[in-house]
Amino acid sequence: MENKYNHAAVEKKWQDIWEATKPDKVEVDHDKKKYYVLEMFPYPSGKLHMGHVRNYSIGDVVARFKRMQGYNVLHPMGFDSFGLPAENAAIQHNIPPAKWTWDNIHEMEVQLRQLGLSYDWDREVQTCDPSYYKWMQYIFIQFYKKGLAYKKETQVNWCPGCQTVLANEQVVDGKCERCKSLVGKKTLSQWCFKITDYADKLLADLDNLPGWPEKVKIMQKNWIGKSTGAEVTFEIQGYDKGLTVFTTRPDTLFGTTFMVLAPEHPYIDDLIPEGSEYRAAVEKYIDDAQHMTEIERGAANKPKTGVFTGRYAVDPVNGAIVPIYIADYVMMGYGTGAIMGVPAHDQRDFDFAKKFGIDIIPVVDSDDPSIDVNDLKEAFAAEGRMINSGEFDGMNNRDAIQKMFTWLEEKGIGKKATTYKLRDWIISRQRYWGTPIPMIWCDDCGWVPENEENLPVLLPEDVEFTGKGESPVATSKTFVDTVCPKCGKPAKREVDTMDTFLDSSWYQIRYCDPRNDEKCWDKETADYWMNVDQYIGGVEHAIMHLLYARFFEMALHDCGLIEATEPFENLLTQGMVIKDGKKMSKSIGNIVTPLDIIDKYGADTARLFILFAAPPDRELDWSDAGVEGSYRFINRVYRLVYDFVEKYGSGSSSYTVKDAHDKELRFRLNATCKKVGDDIDKRFSFNTAISSIMELVNAMYKYKDEDGFNEELFRCAIENLVTMMSPFTPHVCEEMWQHLGKTESVHKEKWPVWEADAMERDEVEIVIQLNGKIKKKMNVKTNLDRDGLEEEVMASDEVKELVGDRNVVKVIAVPDKLVNIVVK
């Protein structure tokens, strides 16, 4: 051991040893309790950023701590390596996506190893590897067979600049993230997953996830967007089909004064035929709507627009004749794409009615005398008493809603219905760098899945990257033409690839059995490890990734491939790393590169700082001075250990307590063991765990200079200190441990157990309050009961003087804490 802490040498030394001896390799062991800790795997952009360091430092502390507690810990790492940036590199720099990606993966592997993370690297997966995406294709086929995958005409985001389809996440503020063109819409035939089949289960099972942040559950709940109401069918005059609307307010049916169709509604072409005097205006309106972006159309407070169709509908509850309009404030994607307009009780309908001069008929009266429902300034959406509604008059409108459900059903004009905001998941991408969809089009048999023994369907390499039009896969001369797996006739392969969110929806299961060539995983093995006990990642994945992964787990369960129905038992969403109050970004120029920090201070310092500076779920403000502080602390501990070993060498750590200083140090040591363990295990409060370790170190420095140095006790304290720090700063602790004469790794140690008798103290300082204000402090015996404490305190001269001749009204005594004397 060098007398000065040399982070570069120490970290290199132990990383090499760990790489050679693989201390974190795990297998199924039914004699041990398992613990599966997982951090969201990175996209291989080539460079690690501070967000990664934070994410993986948190996971590593948990993994190391759980191992010390005796669990069989699965802690894997891999790469989410399909995706658009690789393809952009191909287009811009003519580098094959595979080369670009694999180069980046190798670079990032090196950087991850430099952080000293305790992964079982033998389980590493890369989603772009054929041995991985083979099983992606297998799963797709299982979903297809279950009826969960289907192809349909659907509207997609279309970038006119790049001449290609974009995923929702590639549309930023209504613009293409690459060329900044305004994104429009286009109808294409796309593969979809029936995630909506699971809408109810995805929603209901959120209640079975107490280990998830409330915030994430609320976001998913809103995204699924369940609402219950009624479907009601209106007759259209002179048309043979009825018009069905969805409403959550059937109590307002009597107040309907118009109807609105979404511009994409399928009836429109039929309802307003060629030759109709309204046709031209309608066509123009729909055309304008088509060319509007989501953002333009969806902008809040956008003035209402619309066009009359020339048609009228009949309100089934009262026979009223109401005009039918087309307006873009009604969305085809929600409900039935048509609404009943009740201007008196819906603000949007109110705005529309005002603009088009439509009647406003109130059907719910307010109890508030300041609101006259016959002269509304805005829609009245609150609770009230029914009016103008036939037999429902006089009822509370909430009761009327319930009555209305059965009434509608009896009359055969409607029924109770549930709708969701959640849409089916469009998974086709007109992209190259993704998993090929293993489907074949045969003119005779239609869509046929590739035979499972022929998987994987490999991505072709003879493709051109033009960045335009359809998938680059279509340009391959070897890929497209094939034969039908069913009838053997010439057939064509699907050229679209899968959304990369599919790849990351099941990787957590593949990690359980990552080298299996025969099956996607051995079910028994996967059932041993799954589900993930602790998942850690950024909150930006609260909806998409986490919802998709939950859907996959449920669907895979229904395919008989896995027992669990939820993938992630507990979820920790870590906050962003910011600097000077702003997000780290190139344009602001406030990026701090992990490699620079590792170079200057070492990985242990980077890890310690990032865990110490803020609680894990909050934003973390990067501070160069703070990093210095963490570095100083590690040095301070190192010196403490070094000086001790130089003087005393190795020896026994079984001690006897000799004096008050010894007793105090023993108390501090045990209190720290308890607090650090609890902070990591129960609260993920790494910052306070570290601060109490710092307090222990301060106490040890103080003890060292006091009379009666007890070598064995101090050795015990040092050993426990190094053990407790090892999850945070694994390299330097391993080095110090060795220096203390230990031959086994510190990471194989058991977490220190605190001793109850060490925590017992004879005296405790309590607070004396007078009318709730702190006046004095007093030492009393510990464990006095309420009465005993009150008696002792009230008997003391100090307190008598404090109270004086005032009248004691009440005394509140809290054992071992305080006594509050209420006087008049």
Next chain:
RNA sequence: GCGACUGUGUUGGAACUGGCAUACAAGACGGACUUAAAAUCCGUUGCUCGUGAGAGAUUGAGGGUUCGACUCCCUCCAGUCGCACCA
């Protein structure tokens, strides 16, 4: 607009179940060591008043519950994030 979260010294943050507000760290200042600097070690350090012992106010603002509130309740303000014409 709806929903969620956050608000504590100069700064990051602590206070876990209502019981000593400001732990731990950063910064600043002072001292020791040094030819000097760095490093290290020790000390001081939220605010106002007071020479001082000490006193007073204080956790975004205001109110409430309580013997006692950073913590619970109500109203409001500011910031961050998510959703957003969802029928």
